[in-house]
Amino acid sequence: MANSSWLDYIWQLVFITFFIMIITGTNQRIQMKIWIYDIRSKLNVIRSYAESSRARIIDALRKLGAQDPEYSIAKYIDFFAISPVEIEPIDIIKRLDHILRTEERAIKSFFEKLLPNAGKYERSLLESSLEVAIVLNYLYKVIRHYILLGEKQNNWVLIMQLQLQMPEVMKVAATYYKALDAFMSAKPVGDSIGAIVAYRLIEESDVLSRKTVEDTAIVEARLDSRRVFIVKAEGPGSNVGKPGKVLSDLVEELSGNVDLVITVDAALKLEGEEDGEISEGVGAAIGDPGPEKIAIERAAAKYNIPLRALVVKMDLASALKPLKKELYEAAERAADYVKRLIVENTPENATVIVAGIGNTVGVTQ
Amino acid sequence: MNFDQNTLVMIAIVVVIVATVVKTLLDVYRRPKEPVTVVKTLLKCTKCDYIQEVDYQQGDFIGLLKGKCPKCSSTLKVRGIYAIELKK
Numbered sequence A: 001m002a003n004s005s006w007l008d009y010i011w012q013l014v015f016i017t018f019f020i021m022i023i024t025g026t027n028q029r030i031q032m033k034i035w036i037y038d039i040r041s042k043l044n045v046i047r048s049y050a051e052s053s054r055a056r057i058i059d060a061l062r063k064l065g066a067q068d069p070e071y072s073i074a075k076y077i078d079f080f081a082i083s084p085v086e087i088e089p090i091d092i093i094k095r096l097d098h099i100l101r102t103e104e105r106a107i108k109s110f111f112e113k114l115l116p117n118a119g120k121y122e123r124s125l126l127e128s129s130l131e132v133a134i135v136l137n138y139l140y141k142v143i144r145h146y147i148l149l150g151e152k153q154n155n156w157v158l159i160m161q162l163q164l165q166m167p168e169v170m171k172v173a174a175t176y177y178k179a180l181d182a183f184m185s186a187k188p189v190g191d192s193i194g195a196i197v198a199y200r201l202i203e204e205s206d207v208l209s210r211k212t213v214e215d216t217a218i219v220e221a222r223l224d225s226r227r228v229f230i231v232k233a234e235g236p237g238s239n240v241g242k243p244g245k246v247l248s249d250l251v252e253e254l255s256g257n258v259d260l261v262i263t264v265d266a267a268l269k270l271e272g273e274e275d276g277e278i279s280e281g282v283g284a285a286i287g288d289p290g291p292e293k294i295a296i297e298r299a300a301a302k303y304n305i306p307l308r309a310l311v312v313k314m315d316l317a318s319a320l321k322p323l324k325k326e327l328y329e330a331a332e333r334a335a336d337y338v339k340r341l342i343v344e345n346t347p348e349n350a351t352v353i354v355a356g357i358g359n360t361v362g363v364t365q
Numbered sequence B: 001m002n003f004d005q006n007t008l009v010m011i012a013i014v015v016v017i018v019a020t021v022v023k024t025l026l027d028v029y030r031r032p033k034e035p036v037t038v039v040k041t042l043l044k045c046t047k048c049d050y051i052q053e054v055d056y057q058q059g060d061f062i063g064l065l066k067g068k069c070p071k072c073s074s075t076l077k078v079r080g081i082y083a084i085e086l087k088k
């Protein structure tokens, strides 16, 4: 009996302690400590991604004979572009385009100075790799900012939000880290699917002429007794080209005598959709910040040219990682689909423009 | 050893709570295993329909002319480069 009442006291004490913890919020503080510990351990993983990506780029630069690559990369790892004023929309596309081009030129000339003896191909791979390293570095800094802010202000709502978002953040970080491997070694990624479709069409048609304008290849060919212009970024380096600008100039050059414009691109799928699903629609299938897309839309609208779109669905991870076999097979199917679209929607001897949108890493023309 | 009914109920409740907590923690912290992938290069003959899958080599790109066809000895061309998952 004495034993049992002793146990009762302990239970009483436990419940009273719990009660006091709940009304004073101590339980939340304990929870917050656990969350902070968890977020910090994940943050360390992101830091290791960021540091290792930087180290690999520096290593590659040194192998190509760059002088003092650590200093140069440290200078560019925080590189940023400020988006144009949006409350005044007049000429915003022009301003945005200008900023994007300035950014591109700055990074290009940075690598030209750093690697005067390397080829365009090697430089393009390192440019994209540096972009990946910049994203990882920024991600690390943002998460670190929020965890430090949450701790400083004792803001458990902020910490909780961060804790809930960490799995998604980790997935994005791991995806970018994997993408680095693809760009460093020039393997096609999921986003290259538009370029692969374009290349397959070039391969299967009789090529009449080839030219390259602004890092973008234009191939004129006969395909199923139609005159087809195939537009894609210039490969096999890492490059997205200027498909919008080039396509709109091409339409002008042909004085608008185009019967059909088809854009092919990779698109983000909804959860539950299959990787490699092909969907047909209308509009410009291109995921740039704006200038390229609007150039295609304006050119098509000006001359009343039907604008068809074909997308291959995938998630962000598949789009940035080396191309999966299912997606490669989808690219083969998409090329056949484009040929069918051309035959079904245009008469013989019609003029058609097909643009394969996306990064052409690992795909030539 | 004799336990009264209350103690047994308490023990049962504690066991259930601990089991639930452990199960939840395992679900949250068990990392899904990343599949191991290898990258392959698909070669196709430019003349006949010979096709061959080989290991990816640094420098391969789609459209690269590479090697001779063992059937008709014309040139092979890289048709595709893709990653396949390895089964454990």
Ligand SMILES: [Zn+2]
Pocket (backbone or CB within 6 Å): B045, B046, B047, B048, B049, B050, B069, B070, B071, B072, B073, B074
């Ligand atoms: Zn052969």
